[in-house]
Amino acid sequence: MPEAIDLLIEARWIATVDSDTTLNNHAVAVHNERIVAVLPTREARARFAPARHVKLPGHILIPGLINLHTHAAMTLMRGIADDLPLMDWLQKHIWPIEGTHMSPQFVYDGTRLACAEMLKGGITCFNDMYFYPDAAASAASEFGMRATLGITTLEFPTPYASDAADYISKGLAVRQDWLGNPLIEFCLAPHAPYTVSDATFERILTLSEQLNLPIHCHIHETAQEIADSLQQHGQRPLQRLRKLGLLGPNLIGVHAVHLNDDDLELLATTSSNIAHCPTSNLKLASGFAPVAKMRQMGINVGFGTDGAASNNRLDMFAEMRLAALLAKGVSGNAQALPAGEVLRMATLDAARALGLADKIGSITPGKYADLCAVSLSPLETRPCFDPVSHIVNVAGREHITHVWVAGKCCVDNKTLPNHPQNDLESAVALWQNSLEFRQQP
Template identity: 70%
Template sequence: MTPTPQTIDLLIEARWIATVDTDEVLKNHAVAVDAGRILAILPLAEARRRYQPQQRQQLDQHLLIPGLVNLHTHAAMTLMRGIADDLPLQEWLQQHIWPAEARHVSHQFVLDGTRLACAEMLLGGITCFNDMYFFPQAAAQAASEFGMRAALGVTTLEFPGNYASDADDYIAKGLAAREAVGNNPLISFCLAPHAPYTVSDRTFRQIATLAAQLNLPIHCHVHETRQEISDALSQDGRRPLARLRELGLIGPGFIGVHAVHLEDDEIAAIAAANASIAHCPSSNLKLASGFARIAEMSRAGINIGLGTDGAASNNRLDLFWEMRLAALLAKGVSGDAATLPAAEVLRMATLNGARALGLDSEIGSITAGKSADLCAVSFEHINCQPCFDPLSHLVHVAGREQVSHVWVAGKCLVEHKTLLAGKEFHLDACATLWQNSLEVCTVGTLPPDANR
C-alpha cells in the first residue's frame, strides 16, 4: 500500500542544489519546506512520492543555493552611493562622509536608505546583512518591511553625532533599540565599535564586558589601511590588533572587518582565537586600502566571510561581484591558481558569514531543520551555456541579474526576478529626494570633535 503523501507548504525542484554543508552539488533534487523550515533534501522522484506541496516551484535550469550573507555593510549609506569617489579612506571619511552625515543622518534617512539597500540586496540573492550604522531601530523596521534577515550593530564612537552624544550614549541607545525590537526571529544584534581610531580603551573594555554578558558578536573595522597602523604605532607604540587583543576583544565572537594589513603572527593569533574576518574586496580596492592576505588566512583556518561594505565605497551591494573578485584576487596575490576554489568562495558568502554572526545553526546551508533562506540562480541565458560545473558558473559566470527567486524563512520575497515587497515606498522617488538634498549641501567641514 502506497503511503499518503505528506502535505507541505512548498517543494522546490531544482536541476542543481549546492547545500554548502558539503562541496557536493546535487543534481535533480528537491527541497521540501514547511512552516518556514527545511524538512528534507532528496531526489526529485522520491520528493514527489513523499510530499504533496501547496506550492511547487520548478527550477529546471537553476542552481539553488543558501541565501547569501553580507557580513559587513552600512546599509543606509546607499543614499550616498558615489558621493565622493576616488579618494583615500581618511580624506573620504573626514572631508566628505562625516560632514554629509552630520547634516543629514536621521531616523528617516536610515529608514529610507535601508529600504533602498534591502531592495538591492534581495534582488541580488542576499537574505541576511550585518549592518553597522546609526538609528538601528529604523534599520530593523526597513528589514522587517521587506521580510529580510538582519544583524544590526550597536554602533559606537567617541565623538558626537546626530544619533548620540558620546560612546556611553551610543551604547545605551543601541541596547535600547535591541530591547525595543524584542523577539523578532529575523533580527539580531552585534556590538559594533567603529574602529580602533574612533573608540577609546575604556569603551572597548565596556564593549568586551557587554559581549560576554549578552553573548553578542563584536563587529569592528581593523587594519584597513597602512595609515591606521602607522598612526596607532606613533600614538602608543601598538598595532591596533595588538591593542584589541590586550583589551580582551579578540575571541570567537569577534568579526574583524577588512583586516587588509595583517602580519604572520596576527593571522596566527586570529586563527587561534577562532575569530572571523569580513573580507570586502571591492571596497578595499576602491579606497586603495590594499590586498588582504586571504590565501594565508584560509590556510590558517580563519573563518572568512564576505561583505560589500557600504554602497558609498563600493558602490554596489552585490555579493556575486564580491565572490568573483575575492576568488580572482586570492589567486593573483598568492600566485596559486588553486587558491579559493568556487566551493570555498560560496561557503564564504553563506555558511561562514552565518557562523561569524552565531547564526550557523539557523542559516547558511541547505540543511534539514534550518530556516528556508534560499536563492535560485538561473543559468538559462545564452551567456551561461554550456555549464560543466554549476559552482564555477556561480562564481565566474553568473551575476546578480541571474537571481530568479529568493526566500527567507520559506516566504518568497523575489519571484521571477521581481521584488514582491516595497512598491508602496516609491524607492525611486525617495532616492531622488535624498539625492537633491545631499547635492545642495556643501561638504568639507568636519563634524565637531571628529578627529578625536
C-alpha cells in the first residue's frame, strides 16, 4: 500500500546542491515539514500517496534561497536617498529618518513588505540586522518565513534603546520570548567596529559562546573605515576583532570589500564567514570584494541583498548573477564562481554561516522542505542546456512560481496565499506619505 505523505513535488530538474549532479525527472516527498525522499518520479508515484501532488514539468526545483544580510524594515525607505556615498547616506538621511519614524509599527510593516518581496523572489530565510526584533519576528512568522534576527547593538541611542547594554538586554528578552519557534532564530548583531566599543564586543563574544549564537557584523566596507580604525586603534578592524577573539566560525562578516592579504589570511585561518553584498557595494561605491580569492582560500561566503534602501531590491537572483560576473571581471578568470558554486553559496553555504546547514540549504532527506520552483518554460529561458547555469545566468525572480517553507506553500502560482494585498498596500502608502513629509525642506 502506498505511503501517505503531505506533499509530492515532481519537477523536470532538481538541483539538490549537496551534490553536483542535476537530477532529471525526479520528485521530492515531504511529510511533517521535512523531506523524506528524493527519487525518480515513476518510483515516487508508486511509493507515495500524497495529500497534495504538484507537477512541475518545465521547472527546476532548488533549495530556498538564503539572504545572508539584510535590514528588512528598511524596505520602507526604498529609494529615499539614492546616489550618495555610505556615510553621507547614513548620517544625513537614514539615521535622521530613523530617529523620527522608528517604532515597532514601522519595523512590523517594513518587514512584512520585505517578506512579501523576498518570498516571491524565492528567498525562504533571511538574516536581519535592525531594531525592534519582536516586531520583525511577528512579521516573518505571519508570512511563514524563516528568519535569523539580530540583537542589534550600537553605542549611541536610538528610539529603540539608549546604549549598548540596553540594546543587548532588550534583544535577549525578545529571543527568550520566541524560544521554541521553529522558524525564528537569533544572532548577536554588533553594527560595526566603528560603532561598537571593545567592552561591548567582549560582552558579545561571551554571549555568543554561552548561547552558541552567530555574530553578524559589518566589516571593511569602506576604505575610510579602515583609515579611521588605524588612526583610532592603531590596527585594521579585522585585526582588532581578532585581538578581541571575535573571528571564528560564529562570525558573519558583512561586505568585506577592502581586504589585504593579511585580512584574507585571518578570515581563512579562523574559518570566519562572509556575507557578500555586491549590489549594495556598487551602489554605495564601496568597491569590489575579492570573492574569487576568498573562495580559493576556503573562506565560506554567502550572499546578502543588504537593505532595500541601499540596493534597491531584495533580489537574490540579481545578487547571484552580479556576484558571478564581478568575480570573473575582478579576478580576470572566466572560470571563477561557476554557476553550481554560486547556487551553493546562495543556499547551503549561507546555511552553514548561520549554523543551520543540518536543517536547510539543500534538498536532502531529513532537512526541512524549504524549496523554490523556477519555471524554465518561458521563451526567454529557452533553449536550456544546463538548468543550473540558467538559474544564475538567465532566470530571474519573475520565473519563480512556487515556494515552500517547512513544507508549507508560501507562494502558489506566483501569489501569496492567505495574505490580503490591500492591507499591506495601505500600510505602505501611509508610511510613504509620512516619509515624504519628513523629506520636504
